[in-house]
Amino acid sequence: MPDVHPHPQATAGSVPAPSATGPLDADELRRLDAHWRAANYLSVGQIYLMANPLLTEPLRPKHIKPRLLGHWGTSPGLNLVHTHLNRVIKARELDVLCVWGPGHGGPAVVANSWLDGTYSETYPDVGRDGAGMARLFRQFSFPGGIPSHVAPETPGSIHEGGELGYSLTHAYGAAFDNPGLLVACVVGDGEAETGPLAASWHATKFLDPVHDGAVLPVLHLNGYKIANPTVLARLPQDELTALLRGYGHEPLHVAGDDPAAVHQELAAAMDHCLDRISDIQRRARTDGATERPAWPMIVLRTPKGWTGPREVDGQPVEGTWRSHQVPLAGVRDDPDHLRQLEDWLRSYRPEELFDAEGRPRPDVLACVPEGTRRPGASPHANGGLLVRELPLPPLERHAVEVDKRGSVLHEPTRVLGGLLAAVMAATAERRDFRVMGPDETASNRLEALYDTTGKAWQAETLPTDEHLARDGRVMEVLSEHLCQGWLEGYLLTGRHGLFSSYEAFAHIVDSMVNQHVKWLRTARRLPWRRPIASLNYLLTSHVWRQDHNGFSHQDPGFVDHVLNKSPEVVRVYLPPDANTLLSVADHVLRSRDYVNVIVAGKQPTFDWLTLDEARAHCARGAGAWEWAGTEGGGHDPDVVLACAGDVPTQETLAAAALLRRHLPELAVRVVNVVDMARLLPAGEHPHGMPDFEYDALFTPDKPVIFAYHGYPWLIHRLCYRRAGHRGLHVRGYKEEGTTTTPFDMVVRNDLDRYRLVMDVVDRVPGLGFRAVALRQEMADVRNRHHAWIREHGTDLPEVADWTWTG
The missing domain is CATH 3.40.50.970 (Thiamin diphosphate (ThDP)-binding fold, Pyr/PP domains)
Structure with a gap:
């Protein structure tokens, strides 16, 4: 047997005989x-x-x-x-x-x-x-x-x-x-x-x-x-x-x-x-x-x-x-x-x-x-040559009115659904915007999309079906892999889109987002590759409001996974209310060459900021909410209450209200973080804060009690080089999940308002002796909470009926 397979044209100039039935002469x-x-x-x-x-x-x-x-x-x-x-x-x-x-x-x-x-x-x-x-x-x-x-x-x-x-x-x-x-x-x-x-x-x-x-x-x-x-x-x-x-x-x-x-x-x-x-x-x-x-x-x-x-x-x-x-x-x-x-x-x-x-x-x-027409020269393989600006409507058409902070509730993703529907309508002729999701568009409160387009479907339909359409541009299939892959192919060939998913199950595409981040990182360094529309995730039905589905649906770790990736490519946003969600969405839908992750709830959430305030806050990425704190008078705060995420923000503001009532002499600063990369040093991420800016916001030497949406160690990892890291105490999700009431979820994970007040008492120097009664009162409320939910199946009235009165 010869060492090398002989090619049939081994004799120079010979021609292989064509098949009598083949199309080639x-x-x-x-x-x-x-x-x-x-x-x-x-x-x-x-x-x-x-x-x-x-x-x-x-x-x-x-x-x-x-x-x-x-x-x-x-x-x-x-x-x-x-x-x-x-x-x-x-x-x-x-x-x-x-x-x-x-x-x-x-x-x-x-x-x-x-x-x-x-x-x-x-x-x-x-x-x-x-x-x-x-x-x-x-x-x-x-x-x-x-x-x-x-x-x-x-x-x-x-x-x-x-x-x-x-x-x-x-x-x-x-x-x-x-x-x-x-x-x-x-x-x-x-x-x-x-x-x-x-x-x-x-x-x-x-x-x-x-x-x-x-x-x-x-x-x-x-x-x-x-x-x-x-x-x-x-x-x-x-x-x-x-x-x-x-x-x-x-x-x-x-x-x-x-x-x-x-x-x-x-x-x-x-x-x-x-x-x-x-x-x-x-x-x-x-x-x-x-x-x-x-x-x-x-x-x-x-x-x-x-x-x-x-x-x-x-x-x-x-x-x-x-x-x-x-x-x-x-x-x-x-x-x-x-x-x-x-x-x-x-x-x-x-x-x-x-x-x-x-x-x-x-x-x-x-x-x-x-x-x-050469495969190597197809403009579809360099989608930035074809991408057009997305026609985004003015946010004022979709923003919610905020006459009194923390008194009116909206479902943030439902508000966002109106914006997405307007984009879908504006792209009806050009057809370059799609929303993907694994059977969860309506569940995630985005059903306003169905006012302008249906769900893509070519198979059999029945009289009981709703919103199915052969030309639909909402795509639902119970495979996160397909949703991710479809959207990647769509974006890479010059179009725009959004991937909506339950937060816990975004992990299914961890490996796929790895590859897309690597692709974008490399493509950004090739001058002939033109920027494409960003890959945008909306993670909702999140860990703190999966109290009905339980532990299997509770995992906020996709953010950790993404923030491990190339800082020039990844961005993570945790808007605390409906107007900040609109502002973040407007930003990411306009962006190019990023992987953007937005974590936002679909359940009713208090409105904290007007649209103008939300825009300014999102532009900063992190900032002090002076109206929520008590520092005033140009004095340094005694403690910083920081928060990121909608539920942690509510618990932080409730804790601030308790401190205002029980310890009015305590100077409290409330800081909200929307853009998680702001916590990184400026040399490690394009959105990172210089040390002087971080110290001005969080202080270099005061206790910081940080209520975070996800796993606490992420905040420590982002902030470990900061001067005030030794005084940073983070509360977040610690794998304590079950089917229970919404407030019990935060109590189980020590993220509740009463635990945050106890942390302030424990960590502000000298306060433990002066406020021992307050600490005990907070502990007693937590104990009363445990007994109440087991008897009534609902949260304590003072929690369920709470509004901001600061």
Whole structure:
């Protein structure tokens, strides 16, 4: 058995015989095959070579990289699909965005971008010639170079290949409200085993053939992951077909290891799929068809590591898991491996593919589209080129009147719902704003949206259904992964949106937000990547008002997770009332290149600030509420009561009122924090406060009792470098949750007003002796609370009926 799989064109100048039933004539087949061979050659070169890119001299160890990093196994399949996409794009004048799911298929996508010229246009120092090819090879997985996966640095990409499972949901997000766009998505059979990808097949039930584009999935079955077979590749074809048809697809199977035959079959399959997509869209857009179509897809079976070494050291490689990464690992030290690598590279006959200066020959580029139709040049893959300002209405139309602080209640997210509905109405024609959420839009009090749009739905409807609409722009599916992926794809292609979720279950997409933050951080440093609309989270149904669902629904830790990420990208806001929520929402919806997290309640909350006050307070990010404190007269406070979050704010103000009544001589300052990053030093976050500003607000030496929405240690982590950190005492959630009354939740976690007063007595020097009676009274109320709720099932009247009277 030969060391290297011989390419069928091993005799120079020979032409593979076209299939009698295939759509390609001999010249088309020869040119497509030349492009595929060139892409394969470039993929291998990136993994191995740091010099001698055109093999103008015998390969020597000095030409090989000292560290061999990259993934060959998936690359020939990706190159094959890319080659055939070029063909149909050019022939049919299509606008196509490509999403490459196999995680580390970077060599293939970079190779094709270099071949179509977009790489050299983006990075002029990597020209489309021999010198540029040398730079292309050397930079791959090399210090100071580019990653081994498809990343923001790769022209034409919107999908980070570092984590598997999200390619198809990104593809559908890109297709929504893009009626002229085809999104071709290669799904690796390894990633097809993930939960998010398995759910993504259901996106066909949300794709509107009239207003949306189309997605063409290509399920690439090469049989193996890193070390194990893949599930779908081992299913009998009839079982796999039944599965995919059950998902709502019409699968076409292409399989084989003879390149000429596979070229013909894949060309025929793509032609069929595109004809079928065109027919679906014509019937919906012109004939008014409303039935849910079976969208076409391709199942492509080719060997893993196809055209690479068949055997290495007596072990089978091509068509096995051994081809996953670097098939020949000892090239610098093993002469036999070096010989095999040279035979492998020369099997593509680079002299036929590139001229003496290293430029691709005309046959190689014959199938490549022109201009922005090249996959690497699609403006949809650089969404900032397409994004428009969001038409946000004046906040005065939606703000609540605040005649007397702390006396009137509103549901903040219901107020926000009116603003979002106005944005949805203002974008009705341009269709570039969507709201995603896992079956919770109405539960989260955002149902005003249904006055302007429905919930996207293409499946069966019943008379009892409400608000379902084929052209709806509210998207609900009980998969946080799909909501996140749809929104990412939507934003990355130049649109706007909001993700609304129960606070506790935002953790389901922890890993996805990691990847998006990394993408944004990298993209911000690439001058050719234009800023896109921010990814905005609204976390509601939060920990303090999940008293009816109980412990399973109580977790405020998503904020901690996000604030661990790149400070240049992440922002976290905790507005204390309806008007501050409106002001924060207006800000984040206008912003670019951030991940913004807003935590706000949906239950009735006191109104504290007028709209003008809310705007000023949000601009500061943190500030003293002079009307709530008692310091006055220019004197330093004896204690600072700080708060962040709606429920902690209410408890803090109730504690301030108790102190005002019982200890009127005590100078109390009340500080509210909206922007959590303000607590960081200025050198650690763009929103951070300089030390002098922090000390002026919180004092450098007075006790600070901080009532915080989430886990207390986050505040300590943010503030540990401050001069007053030793005097900082934080109350927050400490995993004491259950189904109980709203006030009992704060009592269980020692965040209640009475505990805060006790903390003041305990921590203000000299106060413990003078206010011992007050401390005991506060403890007694807490004990009375425990007995009351067990007898009456409701909170104490003085708590339930409390209003601000300061």
